[in-house]
Amino acid sequence: MVAAVFMIVLAIGAPMRRHCKSIVIRYGVEGVLLLSFPLLSYTLGLMHLSDAEAGENPLFEEKKGLMQQQLIKNGLFLVWAMFLAMLYFGGTMAISVQKLGENSTMKLKCDIFLSMFYMGIVLGNFAFAAKDLLGRIGLVMTFIFVWTWATRIDYHIDAASLASKPTAENGIKWLADYMKREHQTSTSYNPRTMQGYKYPVLIHNATGNSYSPVTLDKIWCDNIGVLSSSNSPHIRRLKDLCLSFALFHLVVRRYFGYSCPESKLDKSRALVLDGLLQTEQDYERAFQVIEAELAFLYDFFFTKYAAIMYGSKKYYCATSFAITVVCIGVGTWAISVSNKQVSILDDLLVETSTCDVVVTVAALVALSLFELLQICSYFASDWSKVSLVCTYATNPSWQKNDRIKKVLLLLGRPHRWLHYWRNTIGQYSVLDSFSSSSWDRLKQRFQSRKTGNPVELQMEVKKAVARVIKNSINGHLSNGASALMRHGMSDELCWACQTDDEFTLTHSILVWHVATGYCEIETIAGPNENDMHPNRGVATSLSKYVAYLVACAPTLLPGRLIVSECTLDELEAQAKKTLQGLVSPRERYEKLRELYNVVDEVPSSVADATAATEATSAHLLSKGVRLGKLLESMENHMIRWELLADFWAEMLVYIAPSDNVAGHIELLAEGGEFVTHIWVLLMHAGILERPATAIP
Known part of the structure; x- marks a missing residue:
């Protein structure tokens, strides 16, 4: 039950770190992640009967030859341990690290090692205890659960790698070299229409030799399908998101220590002074572009959104769906366990109460909803919108699809209840x-x-x-x-x-x-x-x-x-x-x-x-x-x-x-x-x- 509460705190509190300076939110999220490992250790410790408990329990009078340290007190403790491990490193997309320096520290590697160690303990106990059909079903579901959990660790590692150094995946080194000659690709420019601004939007597509970058001027000026609707405020908002996305990479480049050669050019100054700030009516829009840019910057360094976008979105959705299915299966298994006392895991299970089953089902329901929420949150995020626009701009078949046009217009609508920061x-x-x-x-x-x-x-x-x-x-x-x-x-x-x-x-x-x-x-x-x-x-x-x-x-x-x-x-x-x-x-x-x-x-x-x-x-x-x-x-x-x-x-x-x-x-x-x-x-x-x- 405590773990379910922790999951709720992460789901609500982690995304709010970008929006408020509340001490309760900041330290609440830190406390949840800090206590996850001790709680996991405590749960693993409770799984086994002590000598006193084994000696006092009449169920084990005839089992004295069995090593008492291997006696499992409650089979559902294994499920709880899996849940806590998933909580800590399956985690939420809304947070990958607490502080900026954690992306490249030894702490991250130690946490990964400990997570693998703990999950090994859980698997070992299930493998040792599974004797009958229900026990083996639980073991199979545990393996599936661990596999999906391992993919989440992989996303966590990828997110940390992207934010810790220039890599082929984040394309920052490529961007630094590209921006040295970007001004040579076009002699004329218009900061109002982005003509001549060949700032890359999707950098990771540009790292391979067979790819060419999707640039700002392509999205803004090439009159591609529905993107040519310059009078549509929804399309204009999507274009501004792409502008924010292109600009945020320039800040990341500076963070990694690369120079900013475009800063000496009139073209860069014109982008702000004659583009974003041309008239007083443009001032609000200019700050909205910057707010979205800083939101991308936060997500890049502190969440897993970048790892998902630069990786396989289908693979991520598949693992989330698998977790949901396994949660349903484990819940059904837990209800089956509740009808038996000592035969589910052979002679090693002592007792499973109704309260234990209720707690287990509640935790699994929370995890299932949490996974569905994460999928929805990503596909509703600005990262997904930028990816969709860039795919649309480079895919002729999409440009002829009226349904995709309607989706783009829908995604371009502003939502009053969504804010980038506290303002x-x-x-x-x-x-x-x-x-x-x-x-x-x-x-x-x-x-x-x-x-x-x-x-x-x-x-x-x-x-x-x-x-x-x-x-x-x-x-x-x-x-x-x-x-x-x-x-x-x-x-x-x-x-x-x-x-x-x-x-x-x-x-x-x-x-x-x-x-x-x-x-x-x-x-x-x-x-x-x-x-x-x-x-x-x-x-x-x-x-x-x-x-x-x-x-x-x-x-x-x-x-x-x-x-x-x-x-x-x-x-x-x-x-x-x-x-x-x-x-x-x-x-x-x-x-x-x-x-x-x-x-x-x-x-x-x-x-x-x-x-x-x-x-x-x-x-x-x-x-x-x-x-x-x-x-x-x-x-x-x-x-x-x-x-x-x-x-x-x-x-x-x-x-x-x-x-x-x-x-x-x-x-x-x-x-x-x-x-x-x-x-x-x-x-x-x-x-x-x-x-x-x-x-x-």
């Missing part, structure tokens, strides 16, 4: 990073920082970020200085953007974060607290999200990790000392004004501001409040929030480029981060790293 962003405010409540202190024992509740990622935030990327000239990024120049505040505020060895980018982020928080408190405490301008929501949510990245995902950001952590610790201590015990926004606002009352000493130049800041205090909190008062002095509040929204959008885009590919992929298994979406979008636009100095 929320984390929030952290240094001015709210402390609490006196016992509950909050208890939670902080399990997480290093006190974070706020995630907020929905509004379309206005996406548009602000997309505009920054769209307006990046030749890939040059700004750390917010460009926003200050556009709003005519460069002379007064640019001192907070200028970084050096002492005042790092992390310092700048936190100073602007405090300033934004100060302006938010001032607005809430003022007479216009309900005046919620859209830019205010964009500015505050992005400010708290970038601060959240500093607090909870610092490895994705520039700078040394230890410096970022120490800087944030210092700022938290300063904020707690200043604002501890103050609850209302008005109290906090007045306290900040009281401690840093510089209204009459607002500096008018960079030199004055720098000198005044150093003279007043070296603390980041005081610098942030001083910057906040400079922003407060702006007469037009709408322009102030527009400036802050533009600043934070620029800052988020500026910090997004990174060489930490593994770090971004790891976070996909924990719900993902919005900065990863920006990172991928910039990579496809040819921006692989942030500039050494910010571009004003």
Whole structure:
């Protein structure tokens, strides 16, 4: 029964790892996989009678010559052991490894060895105990069960191999060589129609000498059957899936350490700036393409979908069907066993109760349904859709089949209940990073920082970020200085953007974060607290999200990790000392004004501001409040929030480029981060790293 519960947890929890950051989901799935082996060992240990049990049981008074360690306590324990082994390594397609590094570690090999060892024990016990007809039937079904289980291990190994190194199956080495000359295959290109973009979609078909790759322009531009219906939103969605699939392979190539030669080409930049982000109406679609791409990336490294797609789909379906049939057979066998006491497995079976049979049948029903669910989930997945589209594009007989056309149109329909990720962003405010409540202190024992509740990622935030990327000239990024120049505040505020060895980018982020928080408190405490301008929501949510990245995902950001952590610790201590015990926004606002009352000493130049800041205090909190008062002095509040929204959008885009590919992929298994979406979008636009100095 526990194993059946484990199966339900895997079926529900494993796919949700990509959609949420819940600790319950993450540790629940890890706990199930961690406890599977101990539970299997425990079940195997229960199968045999101890000396005391054998001596006390009158059924064995006449069997003293038989080795007691070979006496089987309950024949159904063998079925339970098989079920647990299938649970651990037959597993779910929704998860193949917990962490990225497990694809190539010794742990995987040890797990496979132990699984084979345990299954050998089960087979040995059945082979020893099967004496009559029913026992031999059980043995045959066990062999079939073990065969199908072994094929699942093979899929597990294939999935790990695909995700651990470039192989002939995943075609990454071939792709790296191909992309060096892809731009030579076509001199003209159109990023709106994908004309001239010969990015491979199905790479594994291109690895053999007798195959040619199915490319983007073939699917998009060759007017093949139903794919020529450019006005159909369903067909457009399938084409976008193929685009996402082609782009995800480029990220995998970078993960394996290969260069990105196309990043220097105008063609790549045009794909993003003139294709995905041509107009504001395209921004939502652009992020949908990236979301699907990251979903493929997650599946490639953490599930078995890639192994199934690159392998034999028919073979996988056959094994799943075989498991279902065997489960039905074993269930029937278990019911037969329940009518007998000691004759089913000769003299070695002690007793099988009705409760044992109920538990066994329940577990087998769960496994049967689970197998059917896995088959359905794969054929409803985006992997299956891409495979179907590519097969359709290369198979003339399919193009004449009206039923297949209807299937493609059906698969292209969007499903509101299916989402690629949680579509929320984390929030952290240094001015709210402390609490006196016992509950909050208890939670902080399990997480290093006190974070706020995630907020929905509004379309206005996406548009602000997309505009920054769209307006990046030749890939040059700004750390917010460009926003200050556009709003005519460069002379007064640019001192907070200028970084050096002492005042790092992390310092700048936190100073602007405090300033934004100060302006938010001032607005809430003022007479216009309900005046919620859209830019205010964009500015505050992005400010708290970038601060959240500093607090909870610092490895994705520039700078040394230890410096970022120490800087944030210092700022938290300063904020707690200043604002501890103050609850209302008005109290906090007045306290900040009281401690840093510089209204009459607002500096008018960079030199004055720098000198005044150093003279007043070296603390980041005081610098942030001083910057906040400079922003407060702006007469037009709408322009102030527009400036802050533009600043934070620029800052988020500026910090997004990174060489930490593994770090971004790891976070996909924990719900993902919005900065990863920006990172991928910039990579496809040819921006692989942030500039050494910010571009004003």
